[in-house]
Amino acid sequence: MIQVTGLSKRYARHVAVNNISFSVEKGDIVGFLGPNGAGKTTTMRILTCFMPPTEGQATVAGFDVFEQAFEVKKHIGYLPETPPLYPEMSVRDYLHFVARLKNIPNSEIKSRAEQVMERCSVADVSSKLISKLSKGYRQRVGLAQAIIHNPDVLILDEPTSGLDPKQINETRELIKSLAGEHTIILSTHILPEVEAVCKNVIIINKGRVVVTDSVDNLKNRAGIGGAIQVQVDTAGNADALAVHQRLEQVSGVSKVLDRDSTGSRFVFEVESLQGQNARADVARAIVHAGWNLLELKSSSLTLEEVFLELTGSTHAAALPPATEPSVIGGVQ
Amino acid sequence: MRNIWTICRRELYSYFVSPIAWVLLTIFACLSGVFTYIISASFVRISLESQMSGQTQPMNLNEQVIAPLLSNIAVIGLFLIPLISMRLFAEEKRQGTIELLITSPIHDIEVVIGKWLSAVLMYSSLLGVLLLDFSFLFFYGHPDWKPVVTGFVGILLQGACLLAFGTFVSTLTKNQIVAGALGFAFSLLLWILNWTTSFGNSATVQVLNYLSIVSHMDSFSRGVIDSKDLIYYFSMIFFGLFLTSRSLESLRWRA
Numbered sequence: 001m002i003q004v005t006g007l008s009k010r011y012a013r014h015v016a017v018n019n020i021s022f023s024v025e026k027g028d029i030v031g032f033l034g035p036n037g038a039g040k041t042t043t044m045r046i047l048t049c050f051m052p053p054t055e056g057q058a059t060v061a062g063f064d065v066f067e068q069a070f071e072v073k074k075h076i077g078y079l080p081e082t083p084p085l086y087p088e089m090s091v092r093d094y095l096h097f098v099a100r101l102k103n104i105p106n107s108e109i110k111s112r113a114e115q116v117m118e119r120c121s122v123a124d125v126s127s128k129l130i131s132k133l134s135k136g137y138r139q140r141v142g143l144a145q146a147i148i149h150n151p152d153v154l155i156l157d158e159p160t161s162g163l164d165p166k167q168i169n170e171t172r173e174l175i176k177s178l179a180g181e182h183t184i185i186l187s188t189h190i191l192p193e194v195e196a197v198c199k200n201v202i203i204i205n206k207g208r209v210v211v212t213d214s215v216d217n218l219k220n221r222a223g224i225g226g227a228i229q230v231q232v233d234t235a236g237n238a239d240a241l242a243v244h245q246r247l248e249q250v251s252g253v254s255k256v257l258d259r260d261s262t263g264s265r266f267v268f269e270v271e272s273l274q275g276q277n278a279r280a281d282v283a284r285a286i287v288h289a290g291w292n293l294l295e296l297k298s299s300s301l302t303l304e305e306v307f308l309e310l311t312g313s314t315h316a317a318a319l320p321p322a323t324e325p326s327v328i329g330g331v332q
Numbered sequence: 333m334r335n336i337w338t339i340c341r342r343e344l345y346s347y348f349v350s351p352i353a354w355v356l357l358t359i360f361a362c363l364s365g366v367f368t369y370i371i372s373a374s375f376v377r378i379s380l381e382s383q384m385s386g387q388t389q390p391m392n393l394n395e396q397v398i399a400p401l402l403s404n405i406a407v408i409g410l411f412l413i414p415l416i417s418m419r420l421f422a423e424e425k426r427q428g429t430i431e432l433l434i435t436s437p438i439h440d441i442e443v444v445i446g447k448w449l450s451a452v453l454m455y456s457s458l459l460g461v462l463l464l465d466f467s468f469l470f471f472y473g474h475p476d477w478k479p480v481v482t483g484f485v486g487i488l489l490q491g492a493c494l495l496a497f498g499t500f501v502s503t504l505t506k507n508q509i510v511a512g513a514l515g516f517a518f519s520l521l522l523w524i525l526n527w528t529t530s531f532g533n534s535a536t537v538q539v540l541n542y543l544s545i546v547s548h549m550d551s552f553s554r555g556v557i558d559s560k561d562l563i564y565y566f567s568m569i570f571f572g573l574f575l576t577s578r579s580l581e582s583l584r585w586r587a
Contacts, residue, residue, distance in 0.1 A: 048435040051584045073437040084432035086342070088349045100338040101436040145432070 001026045001153060001183040002047065007056035009042050016042040018207035019056065024200075026152075029179045031194035031215070032187040033307065034204040040187040041081060043204070044155050047185070048078040061152050074103070077151035077182075081158050083142025087131035091122055091141055094130060095148060102149035112148055120144040120174060136167040143171070147178065154178065156186040160193060172197050191307055203310055210310045228270045228279055229259070231295035232286055240266045243291070250285045252278035265294065335438045339446025340453070343420070347454050352419070356412055360458045367404045368465040372397050393475040398466075399553045402483040405462065406549055409455070409491050410523060414515035416454050417498025420447045421580070422511040434584070444499065444577045451495045456488060479555030486552025489565040490545055494519045496572025503579040519545075 002024040009017040017039040024030050032040050046053045047060060049069040057064065063071040086094055095113040104112055117123040120140040125133060130141065139159065146154060159175065160168045175197055178184060188194060194201050195215055203211040211218070232243055240261050247256045252273050260267035272278040279296060286293045347353040379391045424430040433443050462484075469475055498515040505511050526544035528537050541547055545568075548561040 045431075048431075050431055050434050070437055070439075073435055076435065078431070078435045080428060080431045082428040084427070084429040086346065086427070086429060088346055089342075093345070097338065097342050098432070098436075101335070101432070101438055103437055 001028075002058070002060050002185065004043075004047075004058045005056055007043070007046065007058055008054050009039075009046060009051070010054045015207050017046070017053075020204065020207070020209045021056075022202050022209060022212050024183055024185060026183050027180050028200055029175070029184045029186070029198045031198035031201045032185055032204065033189065033191070033194055033201055034187075035189055038204045039207040040204060041157055044078075044157050044185070044187060048076055048155055049073055050078075074149075075152045077146035077149065077154045079142045079146040079154075079156045079159055081161070083138050083145070085130045085138055085141060085145075088129065090127050090129055091117065091133070092126045094141065095144060098145045099148050104149055116144040116148045119147070121170070135162050136164065139163060139167070139171065140174075143174065147182070150181075152183060154182045154184045154186075156184065158187055158189075160188070160190070168193075203307065205310070227298075228272065228282060229295070229297050230268045230270055230282060230286070230293070231265060232268070233265050233292040233294050235292065236264050237290065243286075243289075244268065246285060246289055247282065250278055250281045252281055335442040336446040336449065339433075339438075339443055340450040343447055343450030344453060346419075347416075347450070352415075353454060353457070356415060356454075356458060357461060360408060360412060361461045361464075363408050364405055364462055364465055367401060367408075368468070371401050371404070372469065393469060393473045394479050394555075397469060398475055398480055398483065401465075402487060402553045403549065405459075406487055406490060406546075409458075409487065410494070410519050411516070412458065413455065413491060413494045413519060414498055414512045416451050417495050417515055418502055418508045418512035420451060420499050421502040421576075422505055422508045425506045426508075430583075440577050440580045441573075444573055444580060448492075448496055448499045448573060448576070451499065452488075452492045455491045455495060459484060459487060459491075476555070479553065482555050482557055483553040485557070486549050486561075489552075489562075489569075490549055493545060493565050493568040493572065494522070496569045496576070497522075500572050500576040500579060503576055503583065 002022075004023065005021045007017060007020050008015065020039075020043065032043070034040050042051075045051050047058055047065060049065050049072050052066050057066075059065065060072045061075040063075070065072050086097075089097070092113060095116065096109055099109040099112055100106075114123070117126055120143050122137055122140050122144060125137055130138065133141065139162070143156070143159065146156065156175070160171050163171060172193065175184065175186065186193075186197065198215055200214050201211070201218060202209060230247070234243060238246075240258060243266055244256055244258065247253060247268060247270055250270075253270055254273045255271040257269040257271075258266070259269050270278065270282055279298065283293055283296055375391070375393070375397050378396075382391070421430070424433065466480060470477075494515075497518050498511075501514040501518060502508075502511040504514070522543070522545040524544070525540045526547045528540045531537055542564070548564050551558045551561055
């Protein structure tokens with residue numbers, strides 16, 4: 001549905017997007033993930049024909065964004081970062097206007113507008129002025145605007161920014177419900193969002209694509225090669241050092257760190273070698289030595305850490321301890 | 333055509349839902365009322381004086397009231413036109429709604445014409461207020477109606493012309509004040525170009541005089557529609573709208 005090859009966008013002083021390529025299949029929801037300033041908005045603006053690329057090619061629904069911009073525009077629904085709303089209009093009038101802009105036949109304008117208002121749950125404010133609406137409602141009116149002509153491709157630039165948790169959930173549900181009939185690209189810098197909504201993810205940083213993968217693969221990747229937290233009770237049979245040494249001998253273990261100890265209970269953090277998961281071996285080794293294995297959990301890299309590692313923006317250690325239950329949820 | 337009307341309708345909606353239209357209508361109604369009163373009062377005084385002194389020279393309502401009134405109205409227009417056109421694109425750029433227009437299946441030129449047309453309609457609604465003023469002249473006197481009609485056409489064309497350039501400067505900035513100031517400066521410049529006639533009659537002066545927007549109004553208010561003037565107004569409108577659409581297109585490359 002969307003095919004991007006070697007796309008670049010250069011400004012006088014900096015490169016916003018540098019030679020990126022990716023493709024999106026029909027009916028997919030793809031998360032476009034990256035820190036602020038990574039080039040997400042620029043890429044989306046190129047795809048929606050708002051601006052032309054400096055180099056490279058992009059096709060949407062089989063049409064080139066530069067050569068056949070008019071055709072592309074017919075197939076795209078776009079929600080920019082700030083929803084393009086006219087504050088002095090009422091929600092209904094605004095949607096009627098957009099419907100006319102998108103070439104919906106006069107006879108269908110009313111029914112289409114009512115449908116999308118229902119779908120985006122803004123029907124209760126339909127005759128209110130947009131300037132009087134809360135941020136959550138505005139965002140949803142923006143979304144209604146993007147889907148009113150039933151486009152094949154939906155491009156959503158940070159659709160949940162500035163919403164409260166309840167609204168975020170509602171918006172995500174709405175976006176999920178749109179998948180299938182529409183191909184959706186949504187940009188975000190919030191990881192749980194990608195996990196909650198998207199099937200595939202494109203991570204972009206400093207104008208380059210870092211990873212293109214499915215969310216599941218990426219999560220697995222997070223589980224493998226991460227750290228394990230082990231709690232052992234030796235019942236006085238051995239001291240911390242002995243356990244430490246035993247753990248270090250387990251194959252696939254790269255590093256063992258002492259975390260905590262109370263009496264005969266010791267907590268270690270065990271890091272596996274890249275691409276391996278030593279959990280099973282660690283468990284076996286402890287049991288074999290006759291100690292009690294109290295807890296074994298993957299305090300591994302969360303998706304967040306993977307992201308930070310890939311984008312290299314912060315050292316993973318700067319994050320709060322990943323053992324705490326978190327929405328990001330590594331493999332437990 | 334449908335797209336032009338879509339854009340135009342929305343712009344009119346904005347004018348009349350916001351205070352802009354009502355403020356402009358009020359200002360225009362007050363000022364044109366004052367002008368009409370002063371000019372017709374002095375006409376009445378002069379005609380009384382000439383009657384008392386026994387002169388039977390006929391007084392002409394068209395030449396002594398309507399023509400000067402129309403040229404004064406044109407001056408009010410000079411001040412109000414930048415206020416009408418300044419928001420057209422500047423506001424869209426500030427609000428981010430320009431992204432909606434540019435990413436919709438609609439041609440730039442349709443956006444440009446739609447917006448300009450709404451400004452012209454807004455300006456004509458101001459001129460509509462004048463009908464009230466003129467109805468008094470027709471009620472108490474018997475002016476020739478033809479120069480009044482051509483005068484209206486002239487003022488409207490002149491306004492349409494300045495609005496086209498106002499629309500253009502509005503694409504250059506996000507800031508309405510800047511757009512308004514530039515629009516006003518530009519209108520004023522076009523206005524005073526014919527002052528150069530005092531420098532003699534060289535070719536440059538003739539060209540400048542032709543370019544001046546005022547020199548084309550005179551024949552209209554005398555009841556004459558000269559093709560020279562029509563060509564001037566239409567080519568200026570075309571040029572203004574052409575610049576606007578080019579500027580809108582370049583916005584993509586600059587954005």
